[in-house]
Every structure is written in C-alpha cells, then in structure tokens.
Amino acid sequence: MDKLDNLQALQKTPTGIEGFEHLTIGGLPKGRTTLLVGSSGSGKTIFAIEFLYRGITQFNRSGVFVTFEERAPDIVRNVKSMHWQLDELVRQGQLLFVDGSPELDPVEETGSYDLSGLIIQIKYAVEKVNAKLVVLDSIGSLFHQFNNANIIRREIFRITEVLKEMNVTAIMTAERLEEYGPISRYGIEEFVADNVIVLRNVLHQEKIRRTIQILKVRGSSHAQGEFPITISDSGIKILPLSAIQLQQESSDNRVTTGNADLDQMTSGGIFHDSIFLVSGPTGSGKTLISTMFTAAACKNKERVLLLAYEESRDQLLRNARSWGIDFEPWENDGLLRIVCTYPETMGLEDHLLTVRKEIEQFRPHRLVMDSISAMERVASVRNFREFVIGLTSYVKKERVCSLFTSTTPQLSGGESITEAHISTITDVIALLRYVEVRGVMRRGIAIIKMRGSQHEKNVREFNIDGQGLHVGLPFKNVDNIILGIPARTTLSEVEQLGDMFE
Amino acid sequence: MTFHFQLYIVGEHYHNQVAISNLQNLNKLYCQNQAKIEVIDLAKYPEIAIKARVMATPTLVKVKPSPMQRVIGDLSDIEKVAIRLGLLNTHSHILNSNSSY
Numbered sequence: 002m003d004k005l006d007n008l009q010a011l012q013k014t015p016t017g018i019e020g021f022e023h024l025t026i027g028g029l030p031k032g033r034t035t036l037l038v039g040s041s042g043s044g045k046t047i048f049a050i051e052f053l054y055r056g057i058t059q060f061n062r063s064g065v066f067v068t069f070e071e072r073a074p075d076i077v078r079n080v081k082s083m084h085w086q087l088d089e090l091v092r093q094g095q096l097l098f099v100d101g102s103p104e105l106d107p108v109e110e111t112g113s114y115d116l117s118g119l120i121i122q123i124k125y126a127v128e129k130v131n132a133k134l135v136v137l138d139s140i141g142s143l144f145h146q147f148n149n150a151n152i153i154r155r156e157i158f159r160i161t162e163v164l165k166e167m168n169v170t171a172i173m174t175a176e177r178l179e180e181y182g183p184i185s186r187y188g189i190e191e192f193v194a195d196n197v198i199v200l201r202n203v204l205h206q207e208k209i210r211r212t213i214q215i216l217k218v219r220g221s222s223h224a225q226g227e228f229p230i231t232i233s234d235s236g237i238k239i240l241p242l243s244a245i246q247l248q249q250e251s252s253d254n255r256v257t258t259g260n261a262d263l264d265q266m267t268s269g270g271i272f273h274d275s276i277f278l279v280s281g282p283t284g285s286g287k288t289l290i291s292t293m294f295t296a297a298a299c300k301n302k303e304r305v306l307l308l309a310y311e312e313s314r315d316q317l318l319r320n321a322r323s324w325g326i327d328f329e330p331w332e333n334d335g336l337l338r339i340v341c342t343y344p345e346t347m348g349l350e351d352h353l354l355t356v357r358k359e360i361e362q363f364r365p366h367r368l369v370m371d372s373i374s375a376m377e378r379v380a381s382v383r384n385f386r387e388f389v390i391g392l393t394s395y396v397k398k399e400r401v402c403s404l405f406t407s408t409t410p411q412l413s414g415g416e417s418i419t420e421a422h423i424s425t426i427t428d429v430i431a432l433l434r435y436v437e438v439r440g441v442m443r444r445g446i447a448i449i450k451m452r453g454s455q456h457e458k459n460v461r462e463f464n465i466d467g468q469g470l471h472v473g474l475p476f477k478n479v480d481n482i483i484l485g486i487p488a489r490t491t492l493s494e495v496e497q498l499g500d501m502f503e
Numbered sequence: 504m505t506f507h508f509q510l511y512i513v514g515e516h517y518h519n520q521v522a523i524s525n526l527q528n529l530n531k532l533y534c535q536n537q538a539k540i541e542v543i544d545l546a547k548y549p550e551i552a553i554k555a556r557v558m559a560t561p562t563l564v565k566v567k568p569s570p571m572q573r574v575i576g577d578l579s580d581i582e583k584v585a586i587r588l589g590l591l592n593t594h595s596h597i598l599n600s601n602s603s604y
Contacts, residue, residue: 101558104573108559109587112521112579117513118545118557125549147559147575 011219014062014134014170017055018048020239024215024224029196033219034161034171036193038185039200044211044232045174048200049136050076051236052172053096054085062133063095065126065169067119069142073098083234097126103146110148116156120163127167135164135171144187154187161193184216195219201227209348210384213239229387231350240353240391256301256367256402259293262472263431266448266457271429274400275452276393278423280407281433285444286465287406288312290431291369292321293469294404299331303366306359306401309341310375317341324469338363344379349388352376357395368396372406373423393426428452436462436476445476506530506538507567511557513545518577522561525578532581533590 013027022028029035029052039045053064068076076098077087090096099122127135137160143153157173164171173193175185180201197216202209212227229240255270258277264270271277277294279287291307298305309317317339321328331337340359344352360368373392377385396403405423430450436443446463448456459475510526512519523542530538545552545560555564559575565588578584585591 099553100556104556106572109574109583110576111574111583112525112577113518114559114561114576115516115518116558117516117560118511118552118562119559121513121545121549122552122558125553 014056015060016052017059018051018237018239020228020230021213024213024228024239025218026223029170029172030218031170032165032168033195034164034173034193035196035198035218036185036189037172037174037198037200038177038189039174040177040180040202043200043202044230044237045176045200046071046076046138047080047232048237049138049172049174050080050085050087053134053136054080054087054090055236056134057090057095063130064134064136065097065099065123065130065132067099067101067123067126067135067137069101069103069137069146070139072102073100083236085236094130097130097132099123099126101143101146103142108146113152114149115152116143116160119156120160123160124163124167127169133169135169137171137173139174139176140189141175141186150187154189157189157193200230211350229350229384229391231354233351233354238354240350240387257297258290259295259297260290260470260472262463262470263290266446266461266472267429267451268455268457271402271451272453273402274397275402275428276396276426277402277404277429277431278407278427279404279431279433280409282409282435285433285435286463286470287408287433288320288371289324289465289470291371291404291406292317292324292326294367295328295337295369296321296326298367299336302336304335304363305331305337305367305369306363306365307337307339307369307371308356308359309339309371310344311372312341314339314341324467338365344375349376349380349384353388353391353395356392360396360399360401365401368401368403370403370405372408374407389423390426393423429456434460438476446472504537505567506534507541507565508538509541509543509555509564509566511543511545511552511555511560511562511564513560516560519561521577521579522563525581525584526563529578529581529584529590533585 011033012031013025013029014031015022015028037045037048050066053066056062057064066073066076071079077091080087087096091098099119101119101122123135126132140157143157144150147153161171161173173189175187175189177183177185177199180203184197184199196218199214199216201212201214203212204210211230211232213230214227215223215225231238231240254273256273257264257270258267279290281287295305295307307317312320318328328337328339332339338359342352342355347355373389376388380388393403405427407423428451429448432447432449434445434447436445444463444465445460447460461475462473464471464473508526508530510522512522526540530536530540543551545557551557561575561577563574563578563584565572568589572588574584574587
C-alpha cells in the first residue's frame, strides 16, 4: 500500500507554443508521453520541434529528438526558415538527435527480436544532455521499418514505460489517414492512451483550415473542441477563442468618438477600452464615423492603426479630405498607420495573425477596421465567427479602443452575419439606417447597446455634409426603423394611444 | 575468404542466447568455422548503438566479405540468413548440396 501514499496530482510542463497553455491549462502532463496524431501535412513535426525548441530556449530544459523518418540534417535544415538554430543547440549540448530513420536496404528479419537497441540509444541520449523533453517522430514509421507489428506494439509500450521511468515529458507523433476517422493508424492510441492531441488539416469551402483538438489528457481538465491554428515563420499559433479569459480590467475613462453629437448620445463618449461597432448599409456614413474617430485620436496624439479592407489608401485619403481631414501629416508623424489589404489575399487565420503582428509592432491606442464584414466573403460562417472572436478577445486583452464597421446587405438594414456574431462581444453598437418618410430618404442613427453606461434611446435623424455628421432630432411617428421596415403611425393613432394612458 | 560478423545484443534476454548459438551453427555450416565473431552487448557500450544505428536486437552485421549487410532477429532460419548474406555462393554451398544426396 506504500505506493499509493504521497501521490501528487499531475503537474504540467509548459510548451511555449502560443495559446497551447490556455487550451491545456498549463501544458503537457509532466513526465508523461502525449500522442500527437494528424494526417500528413497537419503540422505534427513542426509542433514537436517547436515543443523542443521553446522548451530549450525559453524554459532551459534540454531535449532529445528521436527521428524515425527524416534524417537529422534535413530536420535542422527544414526549420532554418523559422530561425530555429537547432544545430546551435546541439553544439551547446542542449539537444541531441537519435537517428532511427530507415536503412536504404530492406533489413531481413528472422525470429524473435525487440527494440532494446533503440531504447539504449534513447536512454543514453537523455542521460547525456540531461534531457527533460523527448520527441519521437513519427512512431508509425516503425511499422514500416519492421515487419512484426505485434513486436512493435509491445516495444512502443515499453518505450513509453522507459520514458516515464526517466521522468521526461514526451511527444510521440503518429499519422492518421482520415481527418475524422480512427484516431491513428495501427491503433497506437490504445497503448499510449493517457494523452491524445489531434491536429487537422481540412479543406473546407476551398480554404485550408488547420485545427488542434485536445482529445484527452488524463487526470486534468482542458478546453474542449477544435481550435484554429496557424503555422507561419514564427511557428505554431493557436488562436485563442473561448479559452481566453476576460481578465482585462475595465475603466471609467471615456474617449471622444470624434463627433460631439455622438458623444452626447453615448453620455460623454465611449470607454477607452471598449469595442465600438458601427453597422449600416452602404453609403450610410460608416466610413465617415471611422474617419472622425481616427482624426479625434490623432489630434490627441494617440496612435491609430487603420485597417481598410474595401478601399485603397488613396481613396481613404480623398474621402477624409472631402470632410476637411488630412491624414498625411499624422502618417508622417507616426501617429497613424494605414494598412490596406484585400480580404482575398489570405485566409482569415492569416489575417488575424497579420492584425496581431501590426498591433504588436505599432502599439496603437486605437484600432479602426473598415469593414470587418468584408471578411465574410472569404470564409465560411464558422471560420468568420472564430476570426471575430479571436480578434475581439485580442484587442480587449491589449486594451486597444476599437471601432469596427459592418455593412448590412440590404439598403434598409436588417441583420447581417457580422452583427449576429459580433454583437455580443462589442461594448457599443450604433446602427445606421435609411428611413423613407413621405417618399424622402432620410438617415437614422440609434445606439442600441452600451455596456456600463446610459445612452440615448431615441432613433435620431442625422445629416452628412462637408463638415461631417450632424445628429438632429428623434424621429417622430415612425416605427420599426431599426428592423428596416419603417412604418408611419398616423397622428390620430398617436393621439388615441396618448388618450389611453392619460 | 575471410568472414567477420558482429552480433549486437542487449543484456541477458533468451533470444540473445538463441542468436549466439544459431550464429555458431551458421559459422560451422557456411564458413568452415573460420569466421571472426564479435558479440557486443550494447547495454555496456551504448555509444556503439548510436554509431552503428542499431535499433533492433539481436542484430547480426556481416562486416566481411563486403558489402556490409544486416539481419535482425534470433537467426532461427539459418538458411535464410545465409542466403540473405550471400554465403551460399561459396565453397560451403557445394559441400552442403553434396551432403543432401
């Protein structure tokens, strides 16, 4: 019974892979082997190498890489583009390769054998660099090198036992044939069953979608479901979605929206860490509001990152000039950075990564995105939702006061996909609508939501002229403006209703 | 013709003993007991396992005559091993076939 005493809960080993600690609440189970499965091209080897590289460079833990597929020099060369100098780590005695790649000649087998030679090599390497991390890539390749699958199964199990004895945290990769089929080829998960992570590489609506799923981690909780990942020259990034904690503190500091009337409608401006969504049909004044927002910040010497997805830089400058606002001096002073990209140039995961990179480098106080709904057309609904959640949680964390515009598909208004997915995450929502009254098109604006503050409840009329945007009086006797089906209530009906409550 | 074999083993596992005894038989049948045989226990010399890239044990390596060739397992099928290592083309092959008459 002694063995059952003094047992501690499983500890975690952080991987340093961005977002992974969020998903797994701390990293991989310490001193255990985790099976990493995925189809070919899903990023297993990169994940495994990054796990070692970051473990060595960020957490000062030595590592051993056991390769059963590629030769060690090829692996070192492949990640040079990411500026991971594995050869340097080998020279410094922090990393050791064990080369278990196949022989050129097929090897004859006769009678019983085991993989003690391999186990001796792994043990020797781990002791030599005092390794805390081990990667075996890919274990399925052993089944191609040796004919007797029963022996290989038994020996893989023995390897995991040896790794556990040495108290190293290990990743074993294995391939699978289908994205949503058996967990791995050869049923490896049945004997390395404690922890399983799945990487996927799915072609979805003509776009490659990479995801990670924590299938199981023994004795520990973790985030459920698939999470999108990107692989770039800085490695793997897991995009934080629901796993991100809303731990940012809110503040009472208000900033101007750039328009006195709008400030009044929002009881003095929006909070400096909030997300402001302006939604309306084309031509209703969204770009004007974002231009004023940008100008107000620049006048206050705040840095603004302006991301345009529908217009070129020249068009933006010309529009602003028509309202008496000149962007160029601010650009020259380093207060304003305008980035124009077409949504079609890359997938949404990469867009998100680009936005984050821009924010990291430019460190803006405010972010303007005109329009976020342009992204809808290059992705599936699910993909878009993930993008929006990933983006908003990031700007919240970085406390960048953000204005997003969204174009509604119908002129009169109505709900758009963007509104449906973004509205719960944003703090302030302004709706712009066309209102037809007695055969004349007029514009209406309403603040339909403002977290933590009072705001104007009326739908007000507004005009746009050369000076900008002017909010006027509330609409009287017109219903259902926001729904996009304005209907005029007759005077007599109003009077009748008035009578009823007197 | 000179014969040189290396047999890599780890520890005391019974299939190591089987392999050693089969290798001795192979030597008798195909090499006129003239082969040089080295038995290397990798548990004592782990660097050699890395250098020689030995994963499975037992592994038999024919060092001479060239080319260098490998067979893994306890060598239970001696004739198959001899064919794989190209030992049947030698004088011993004729002896062997005569004896079967």
